[in-house]
Amino acid sequence: MEYLSSLILIAVGAAIINNFVLHYFVGVCPFIGVSRRVDMAFGMGCAVTFVITIAAFLSWVFTAFVLQPGAPLTAWVWQTFSPASDVTVDLSILNYIVYIFVIASSVQFVEMYLRKFFPPLYKSFGVYLPLITTNCAILFACLMIMKYVSGVTGPEAWDLGKALTLAIFGGVGFTIAIVMMAGIREELDHCDVPVPMRGAGITLIVAGILAMAFMGFTGVDRALANLMK
Amino acid sequence: MKNDIGQAWLVIVLSLLFGGALAGVQAKLQGKIEENRLAETLSQIPRLVPGAQSGEATVLAGRSVYRAMVGERQVGWVLLAGGQGFADRIDLLIGLDVGVKTLTGLYVLDQRETPGLGNRIVEDAWRGQFVGKTTAAPLQVTKAEAAVQSEIRSVTGATISSESVCDIVNSTVADLRDELAAEAIRE
Amino acid sequence: MAQQDGPTPLERFINGILPENPVYRQLLGMCPTLAVTNGMKAAMTMSAAVAFVLICANIVTSLIRGLLKPHLRILVFTLTIATFVTIADRFLAAYMYQMSKQLGPYVPLIIVNCIIICRCEVCASKQPVFTAASDAVGQSLGFALALASIATVREILGSGTWFGLRVLPEMWPDWVIMVLPPGAFLTLGLLLGTANWIGSLRAKGSQTSQEG
Numbered sequence: 221m222e223y224l225s226s227l228i229l230i231a232v233g234a235a236i237i238n239n240f241v242l243h244y245f246v247g248v249c250p251f252i253g254v255s256r257r258v259d260m261a262f263g264m265g266c267a268v269t270f271v272i273t274i275a276a277f278l279s280w281v282f283t284a285f286v287l288q289p290g291a292p293l294t295a296w297v298w299q300t301f302s303p304a305s306d307v308t309v310d311l312s313i314l315n316y317i318v319y320i321f322v323i324a325s326s327v328q329f330v331e332m333y334l335r336k337f338f339p340p341l342y343k344s345f346g347v348y349l350p351l352i353t354t355n356c357a358i359l360f361a362c363l364m365i366m367k368y369v370s371g372v373t374g375p376e377a378w379d380l381g382k383a384l385t386l387a388i389f390g391g392v393g394f395t396i397a398i399v400m401m402a403g404i405r406e407e408l409d410h411c412d413v414p415v416p417m418r419g420a421g422i423t424l425i426v427a428g429i430l431a432m433a434f435m436g437f438t439g440v441d442r443a444l445a446n447l448m449k
Numbered sequence: 450m451k452n453d454i455g456q457a458w459l460v461i462v463l464s465l466l467f468g469g470a471l472a473g474v475q476a477k478l479q480g481k482i483e484e485n486r487l488a489e490t491l492s493q494i495p496r497l498v499p500g501a502q503s504g505e506a507t508v509l510a511g512r513s514v515y516r517a518m519v520g521e522r523q524v525g526w527v528l529l530a531g532g533q534g535f536a537d538r539i540d541l542l543i544g545l546d547v548g549v550k551t552l553t554g555l556y557v558l559d560q561r562e563t564p565g566l567g568n569r570i571v572e573d574a575w576r577g578q579f580v581g582k583t584t585a586a587p588l589q590v591t592k593a594e595a596a597v598q599s600e601i602r603s604v605t606g607a608t609i610s611s612e613s614v615c616d617i618v619n620s621t622v623a624d625l626r627d628e629l630a631a632e633a634i635r636e
Numbered sequence: 637m638a639q640q641d642g643p644t645p646l647e648r649f650i651n652g653i654l655p656e657n658p659v660y661r662q663l664l665g666m667c668p669t670l671a672v673t674n675g676m677k678a679a680m681t682m683s684a685a686v687a688f689v690l691i692c693a694n695i696v697t698s699l700i701r702g703l704l705k706p707h708l709r710i711l712v713f714t715l716t717i718a719t720f721v722t723i724a725d726r727f728l729a730a731y732m733y734q735m736s737k738q739l740g741p742y743v744p745l746i747i748v749n750c751i752i753i754c755r756c757e758v759c760a761s762k763q764p765v766f767t768a769a770s771d772a773v774g775q776s777l778g779f780a781l782a783l784a785s786i787a788t789v790r791e792i793l794g795s796g797t798w799f800g801l802r803v804l805p806e807m808w809p810d811w812v813i814m815v816l817p818p819g820a821f822l823t824l825g826l827l828l829g830t831a832n833w834i835g836s837l838r839a840k841g842s843q844t845s846q847e848g
Contacts, residue, residue, distance in 0.1 A: 252663070310479070320748070375511070438535065463712060479726075
């Protein structure tokens with residue numbers, strides 16, 4: 221029960237209170253670039269959620285079992301090669317390189333999957349699908365997982381469930397933000413925006429107002445935690 | 450296929466080169482980084498337990514605690530504590546006397562509270578309220594001036610941040626009180 | 637004089653600062669621009685880190701540009717950039733620990749910063765080392781300029797300080813919203829609009845002088 225409540229807190233936190241786009245500023249480039257139409261925005265949001273989940277799963281596995289100081293697999297390999305030493309092998313310097321390769325592979329995998337099973341969707345994405353690799357939100361999710369897994373012991377350390385919850389609901393939050401923005405921009409198309417502000421300028425102003433609105437959710441996780449205690 | 454392998458040699462060579470460079474960086478800097486992390490906590494110990502000169506890290510009930518020492522004699526405890534604040538997690542260092550009877554200091558390690566409001570829990574004046582409070586009764590937050598010994602005046606406009614700090618202090622002390630009293634190095 | 641295909645080093649350098657400014661003109665690298673600009677110190681540390689990674693990555697990419705195969709080149713860029721970002725991150729954690737904690741996850745996010753991949757792709761993989769290096773220096777200066785402009789506005793209005801030194805009188809009620817996320821979006825949006833407006837004025841000015 222306590223585990224479930226901690227999962228709910230992580231989920232609500234990632235999706236709404238500390239929204240990836242409006243609070244942590246990750247994923248802003250596609251947020252501004254792809255949010256012209258609601259259907260495209262929703263598709264992008266779903267693709268990002270899919271990629272984040274796969275990437276988070278693989279990152280957690282690599283961090284927990286190979287990269288963190290004292291990781292089981294590395295320790296076992298080290299023991300077989302030099303049984304006498306008691307040095308803790310710490311491969312965490314390779315964290316970022318491993319994460320970015322995991323992300324690039326996840327995007328490749330999703331690309332192949334879409335091309336095979338949803339060809340029209342794959343076509344409509346065009347060049348934006350490989351660009352998901354440079355979406356900060358995915359690397360950010362991996363970094364959050366690293367913060368709570370690498371070198372952390374005891375009840376504070378995140379297991380796979382918590383990591384996946386953060387990833388999925390981070391993607392959900394990104395989707396919520398980008399779909400909202402697309403809806404607003406579709407309306408803005410009919411408005412008389414001053415020429416210098418057209419495009420990115422007015423989008424950022426709207427994003428600022430959205431961020432202000434989402435600030436109102438601060439403290440909800442604390443109240444939720446008290447409710448579930 | 451042969452073409453792909455032939456083209457992959459560049460990636461392999463680069464990986465080896467970069468791997469070597471990173472191993473060098475790791476060897477040179479890791480010690481310094483660990484030092485920084487520890488120094489942040491250890492440097493606060495003299496301020497949290499008056500008279501203490503050094504700290505010794507140990508683990509009690511799965512949590513990080515530090516003995517505040519003067520030479521070989523233990524003069525107090527410093528506990529690493531954390532919990533949910535208003536906006537995000539708050540991490541604290543709590544200073545206690547050896548018998549875990551009074552609080553001797555409070556230091557905020559990490560917080561992301563609202564700037565100008567909840568942020569003010571880091572101010573010396575507010576944290577100074579905790580010095581000398583007994584651990585016999587849990588601390589309460591009040592918006593007016595503290596009337597009773599166990600009351601802490603909240604930061605104006607940031608009641609929840611103040612309450613969070615008190616909750617963290619109360620629960621940490623309650624959790625570890627017995628173990629700490631038993632483990633203290635007596636003369 | 638060797639044949640230069642593409643812009644000369646000097647042109648690359650000057651272009652990077654204002655005409656092809658990475659933030660205001662190319663709209664790249666917005667994540668760090670919004671995240672670390674609530675104070676000048678953090679903003680300048682971030683631009684120094686980006687400068688280091690950009691210059692090193694450009695030089696290395698330019699050195700191996702003859703060996704790059706088309707479909708492995710993004711992989712090679714990413715590997716190079718990730719290595720230099722790790723070095724920069726470790727260096728910050730060792731020698732500027734508090735600043736490293738403040739910048740948090742945004743230093744490793746330089747890996748997916750579009751500016752660096754874009755410059756490797758557009759310039760470093762096609763032009764000699766000196767051109768690539770001057771391009772990197774120019775773009776870094778442009779990035780630093782952009783970050784400084786936003787950080788100045790946010791820090792002065794939001795905390796009344798600049799680089800930590802008090803510049804506004806004590807009675808100024810700090811516009812706390814400026815150092816929070818909404819302030820970042822609003823400031824960047826307004827400054828972007830201003831940059832576009834100034835750009836259009838200059839274009840109109842040169843147009844009338846051409847017609848006249």
